[in-house]
Amino acid sequence: MIPALFGVSIFVFFSIRLIPGDVVMAQLFDNPYIDKNRIDQIRHELGLDLPVGVQYLNWLGGAVKGDFGNSMITGRPTVLQIVERFPVTIELAIMSSFLSLVFAIPVGIISAVFRSSLLDYVARLFGIIGLSAPSFWIGTLIIVLPSIWWQWTPPLSYVAITTDPGRNLLQFLFPSIALGLVMAATVMRMVRSSLLDVLRLDYIKVARAKGLPGTLVITRHALKNSLIPVITVSGIQFGFLLGGTVIMEKIFALPGIGTLTLDSISRRDYTQLQANVLFLAIVFLLINLAVDLFYGWIDPRIRYS
Amino acid sequence: MIKNRYSRRNVIRGGAGFAALAFAAACTPSQPASTGSSSSSSAPANTPKKGGIVKTVYQTEVPHLDPTTETSYASHGGPGAPFSRLIRYKTGPDVEFASRTLEPDLALTWEQPDPVTYIMKLRPDAKWHNKPPMNGRIFTADDAKWSFDFYRDASNKNVFQSMFSGIQRVEAVDKTTVKITLAGPQSFFLDNVLSSHYAKMLPPDVWEKEGNFKNTVVGTGPFMFDRWDRGVKMMYVKNPEYFEPGKPYVDGFEWALQPDYATRVSVLRAGEIDYGPEPTGAQYEDLESIKKAQPTLIWDDQLRSNLYYLALNVNAKPFNDVRVRQAVSAAIDRAEIVKTVYFGDAVTSSFMPQALTDWLLPKAEIDATFGKRDIAKAKQLLSAAGYPNGVDVEFLPRISSGAEFSLCEVVVAMLKDAGINCKMKVVTLPEWTTALNSKNYTIAEALGQTSFEPDDWTYVLYHSKSPRNQSGFNDPKLDAMLEKQRIQTVVAERKQTLLDIQRYLGEQMPMVPMMYRYEHMSHFPHLKNFKTHWSYDVTYLDKVWLDK
Numbered sequence: 077m078i079p080a081l082f083g084v085s086i087f088v089f090f091s092i093r094l095i096p097g098d099v100v101m102a103q104l105f106d107n108p109y110i111d112k113n114r115i116d117q118i119r120h121e122l123g124l125d126l127p128v129g130v131q132y133l134n135w136l137g138g139a140v141k142g143d144f145g146n147s148m149i150t151g152r153p154t155v156l157q158i159v160e161r162f163p164v165t166i167e168l169a170i171m172s173s174f175l176s177l178v179f180a181i182p183v184g185i186i187s188a189v190f191r192s193s194l195l196d197y198v199a200r201l202f203g204i205i206g207l208s209a210p211s212f213w214i215g216t217l218i219i220v221l222p223s224i225w226w227q228w229t230p231p232l233s234y235v236a237i238t239t240d241p242g243r244n245l246l247q248f249l250f251p252s253i254a255l256g257l258v259m260a261a262t263v264m265r266m267v268r269s270s271l272l273d274v275l276r277l278d279y280i281k282v283a284r285a286k287g288l289p290g291t292l293v294i295t296r297h298a299l300k301n302s303l304i305p306v307i308t309v310s311g312i313q314f315g316f317l318l319g320g321t322v323i324m325e326k327i328f329a330l331p332g333i334g335t336l337t338l339d340s341i342s343r344r345d346y347t348q349l350q351a352n353v354l355f356l357a358i359v360f361l362l363i364n365l366a367v368d369l370f371y372g373w374i375d376p377r378i379r380y381s
Numbered sequence: 382m383i384k385n386r387y388s389r390r391n392v393i394r395g396g397a398g399f400a401a402l403a404f405a406a407a408c409t410p411s412q413p414a415s416t417g418s419s420s421s422s423s424a425p426a427n428t429p430k431k432g433g434i435v436k437t438v439y440q441t442e443v444p445h446l447d448p449t450t451e452t453s454y455a456s457h458g459g460p461g462a463p464f465s466r467l468i469r470y471k472t473g474p475d476v477e478f479a480s481r482t483l484e485p486d487l488a489l490t491w492e493q494p495d496p497v498t499y500i501m502k503l504r505p506d507a508k509w510h511n512k513p514p515m516n517g518r519i520f521t522a523d524d525a526k527w528s529f530d531f532y533r534d535a536s537n538k539n540v541f542q543s544m545f546s547g548i549q550r551v552e553a554v555d556k557t558t559v560k561i562t563l564a565g566p567q568s569f570f571l572d573n574v575l576s577s578h579y580a581k582m583l584p585p586d587v588w589e590k591e592g593n594f595k596n597t598v599v600g601t602g603p604f605m606f607d608r609w610d611r612g613v614k615m616m617y618v619k620n621p622e623y624f625e626p627g628k629p630y631v632d633g634f635e636w637a638l639q640p641d642y643a644t645r646v647s648v649l650r651a652g653e654i655d656y657g658p659e660p661t662g663a664q665y666e667d668l669e670s671i672k673k674a675q676p677t678l679i680w681d682d683q684l685r686s687n688l689y690y691l692a693l694n695v696n697a698k699p700f701n702d703v704r705v706r707q708a709v710s711a712a713i714d715r716a717e718i719v720k721t722v723y724f725g726d727a728v729t730s731s732f733m734p735q736a737l738t739d740w741l742l743p744k745a746e747i748d749a750t751f752g753k754r755d756i757a758k759a760k761q762l763l764s765a766a767g768y769p770n771g772v773d774v775e776f777l778p779r780i781s782s783g784a785e786f787s788l789c790e791v792v793v794a795m796l797k798d799a800g801i802n803c804k805m806k807v808v809t810l811p812e813w814t815t816a817l818n819s820k821n822y823t824i825a826e827a828l829g830q831t832s833f834e835p836d837d838w839t840y841v842l843y844h845s846k847s848p849r850n851q852s853g854f855n856d857p858k859l860d861a862m863l864e865k866q867r868i869q870t871v872v873a874e875r876k877q878t879l880l881d882i883q884r885y886l887g888e889q890m891p892m893v894p895m896m897y898r899y900e901h902m903s904h905f906p907h908l909k910n911f912k913t914h915w916s917y918d919v920t921y922l923d924k925v926w927l928d929k
Contacts, residue, residue: 224673229648232639329637329638331612
């Protein structure tokens with residue numbers, strides 16, 4: 077994990093500096109009154125006049141001690157800004173994943189069990205639409221269409237769950253639906269495909285031959301084995317959600333880590349972006365580890381020595 | 382098991398039919414939104430009602446609360462409401478959007494005994510907000526002096542030194558009298574420096590205590606900063622001790638962040654806000670749906686002062702030749718751009734905004750220079766400049782999407798007709814700005830500033846020493862005229878100089894102006910006494926009230 081993080085830190089540190097312009101120009105580009113002396117002064121204060129390698133070593137020296145520096149834009153500690161924003165993103169990711177699984181697993185089961193029926197075709201059509209339609213388009217429609225038809229929008233001003241749980245959950249419901257639908261398409265197809273493979277196996281035939289009800293055959297014997305690849309996909313999707321809800325956060329005005337990262341890129345806030353990416357890399361690696369450990373629990377055939 | 386009564390073929394046929402219907406519906410053109418002025422401000426004052434929170438949405442999160450290190454509207458719009466200046470622009474339902482009429486703010490009266498001296502008499506009862514560390518004390522001439530000295534001090538981090546560099550000294554003659562002495566006459570000192578939204582009176586005790594203004598907001602304005610939910614909204618509450626008795630009428634206002642334009646328009650359709658959306662209202666393509674959803678909205682259609690133009694690097698080939706620059710202008714069909722790119726929701730322009738009617742060249746002269754496209758003339762000019770077979774140049778659009786990028790595509794096509802072959806280089810906005818500021822470009826599409834002061838459209842853009850001289854134009858004759866209009870305090874004389882400048886610019890064409898767009902702000906009828914103004918803040922909210 078450490079080598080991976082080290083590689084990520086080098087990659088993000090140097091790649092963002094390849095983008096033309098820096099934080100000073102990004103901040104002051106529309107300022108009609110600034111002069112070159114002031115620009116140079118600001119660059120010096122931020123350490124941007126040092127060689128890039130020296131900048132990296134300075135940053136790394138702080139990072140190994142837990143000091144990821146201050147935002148070049150706000151001046152606030154980068155870790156503090158991540159801590160403020162991450163709960164929003166994690167809530168969105170959890171709700172989206174939950175909704176996608178709640179929807180996708182039953183639909184995938186129905187689609188597999190009633191293969192080649194109308195239900196199956198409808199489910200597969202949904203799968204194709206879900207894979208094709210961008211989540212941000214669905215999210216935009218969720219806001220725009222009700223405003224046109226009924227002069228109504230979902231709640232768009234963030235309230236913490238500890239302040240007003242009902243309003244918070246209502247606010248997160250709609251972006252979660254938009255994200256969850258797209259995720260559900262992949263999961264549904266995976267459930268269907270995986271379940272179809274399992275249903276062909278001999279032990280399922282034995283279970284049916286013993287006279288077990290169809291529902292029990294599916295839920296107690298087939299489903300558990302078919303969920304293994306679904307766990308993989310869901311885990312990866314969850315990991316991507318943590319860094320990939322940028323557009324949804326922007327559309328629904330959610331102050332999450334996605335918008336923080338996007339703003340950091342557009343404003344060339346190097347320190348904030350480095351901290352964000354490193355943090356997300358850590359989270360992603362931990363999620364992958366959790367998924368791997370979960371395998372071992374769900375499938376006794378998989379054990380790690 | 383359900384029998385398979387639906388063959389794969391039938392399902393595909395049905396799905397294709399549905400998709401075709403949906404495609405046809407999506408392709409049906411909607412009626413173009415009506416444009417032009419439908420302005421009618423809310424009815425003149427009835428009896429103001431107290432109470433309520435005015436709500437609007439804005440686009441961009443501010444990095445912090447310090448107004449001295451930021452120039453964007455996001456930092457000076459809503460966040461500017463707690464602050465006052467010595468004088469300000471008059472606003473209100475009976476004031477035109479582009480009006481530059483001045484009225485008292487912290488200064489009740491002012492006089493100018495000589496061309497370089499201004500005596501400002503302050504209100505004796507204006508107080509700082511009753512919050513630490515200013516704790517509601519009286520605003521004095523010492524505070525005003527402190528603010529101007531701060532702005533002029535190059536050692537602190539404020540970014541406005543050059544704006545106040547014309548001030549030689551500021552004296553607090555007594556508690557309510559401020560004397561400002563300039564280094565030389567400035568024709569625009571009152572209405573572009575003292576009244577500027579950047580000339581906020583700053584709380585000295587906050588600086589002494591914290592060394593910056595990033596976290597503590599204390600002013601003398603009609604609204605006090607209440608709280609900032611980062612990434613969500615900023616809340617402002619009325620100043621109960623505001624120096625205009627009875628105002629503001631509302632309890633406060635909410636400045637909510639909605640980065641996505643479609644979302645901002647949707648909340649207007651849903652009636653979730655009282656006016657807006659900030660910063661520039663709705664775009665023309667959404668007007669119809671908004672008017673249908675909310676027919677009671679009162680619209681204020683105004684021409685924005687932001688000019689779309691082509692910046693030309695006059696120190697690089699081929700635009701170092703005035704004939705090539707003239708060819709660019711001749712090749713552009715401005716009327717056609719207004720019609721095809723903006724569906725009529727814009728007007729063609731000369732070097733200054735149309736609203737500056739007192740300073741513009743006569744229409745006939747403007748039309749003669751910019752009115753009609755002349756490809757034959759453009760080719761002739763190019764040929765005379767040594768490019769009979771045309772010329773290849775790199776074109777830098779300002780942004781890479783939306784109507785503005787469509788504008789660039791149309792311009793490139795028009796220039797091609799004249800033999801100016803543009804290769805588009807799409808970059809990010811900071812890269813674009815860096816390229817223009819460092820003169821590392823050939824030709825670029827650009828968007829001008831928000832201002833209704835002629836100096837901002839002349840000296841700032843074309844003087845050889847101005848940091849905003851993107852073209853690099855360095856002409857002693859023009860510099861002399863630009864410096865002259867700055868110090869001419871007799872309006873008729875200044876106007877003549879500005880007319881001469883515009884004529885000279887028309888000959889030299891250091892940049893090619895194109896058009897201005899309309900701004901469509903609206904408000905609900907329950908928001909009384911409301912009208913937007915071009916000035917960069919929302920202190921006009923001190924006059925409004927809610928009647929729900």
